[in-house]
Amino acid sequence: MSVVDEKDRLGQKLRDLEKAREDQWAAEHDRELLDKLRRRAAAQGPQMNCPQCGRALESVTRKGFSMSLCSEHGAWIEKEALERLLGKVRDSK
Ligand SMILES: [Zn+2]
Structure with missing residues (x-):
């Protein structure tokens, strides 16, 4: 070598x-x-899926409320946001 x-x-x-x-x-x-x-x-x-069709829910914000949305069936909205939303509905009556 x-x-x-x-x-x-x-x-x-x-x-x-x-x-x-x-x-x-x-x-x-x-x-x-x-x-x-x-x-x-x-x-x-955690990623959530629509309870109706199992599709992944899309996170969207509408008028300041963030929600997880299935374009066909509906939306998941957090309790606190829902209460604020219901408060607005009541106020408008
Ligand atoms: Zn759905």
Whole structure:
């Protein structure tokens, strides 16, 4: 075995190490991205589906009331928003 071979093998080993470090960085980067996505999903609350057709409800805001809407069947509205809404209906009578 020549000295050159030895150097090549050392170089290859260094390249392998570098590659491993890059892979590790990529894995950590992926994990960070996943965490970020998971936190964003948690902030939005669980995805809800229409009890009638099972379709994913669409989050919409109408006149300041945020609700989850099925374009065919109806909407889910949070209690607090519903009470505000009913209050408005009563006020208008
Ligand atoms: Zn529906």
